[in-house]
Amino acid sequence: MSDGIDSPIHPCGLGLFVSFEGIDGAGKSTHLATLAERLRAQGRRVTVTREPGGTPLAETLRGSLLHSAMDALTEALLVFAARRDHLRHVIEPALAAGDVVLCDRFTDATFAYQGYGRGFDLSVLSTLEGWVQRTPQGGLRQPDLTLWFDVPPALAAARLSATRAPDKFEAEPLAFFERVAAGYAARAAQAPDRIVRIDASLPLPAVWAQVEQAARARGVLP
């Protein structure tokens, strides 16, 4: 365990696993792309991926998750099924090869959306987390660093309103995203060594400055 958020990450094996979290419209994808570009420019091999998704099976499950009605237990089981396939076929091999893995969402989203947003049992999610994220060596795979893009739901919704037709989650009311945001805050309080809060309400350059500072502080960027 690192001794604090400002200490460089102790790489898990050779690779580094960085997840990007936050409600829809927080700015995750924008800054993930910029960080990938910066790392590749410095000669690092980068695997960019997302959840739910990342493998043919997980992308198929993504389609159902984002567009089909289902209860919270079904959503939880499907996101963890997608995650298991994603870990086995993409994330673990990339980390073993020494890549920096940049993942648009991971298990914090499950606690935020299914746990806090939908009100599903957090202890069941923790049990599923323990089963699905078991590593081949018997450890528990977690991101080495999670960047949490924190933004008021109303601002995030305004950013998304003109971009695309909403999916099942994006069509939820603001009250749902208030609960999801509270879920992310709870996860951050439980994992202060892993999760760095980014004030994503600021203009793009100011948000990127926070991302860059966190990446340098944790040894992701030199």
Ligand SMILES: Nc1ncnc2c1ncn2[C@@H]1O[C@H](COP(=O)(O)OP(=O)(O)OP(=O)(O)O)[C@@H](O)[C@H]1O
């Ligand atoms: N700090 C910012 N200020 C203004 N607009 C922003 C900011 N960050 C992102 N945006 C814009 O908001 C929209 C959503 O950004 P982005 O797709 O990166 O969010 P996201 O968190 O990945 O959303 P989703 O989870 O729905 O994919 C984009 O049009 C993007 O250009």
Ligand SMILES: Cc1cn([C@H]2C[C@H](O)[C@@H](COP(=O)(O)O)O2)c(=O)[nH]c1=O
């Ligand atoms: C991993 C994960 C995701 N979700 C939800 C959150 C988002 O609304 C969508 C993914 O869409 P994005 O634009 O690609 O971010 O899926 C979820 O409810 N639970 C999860 O574990």
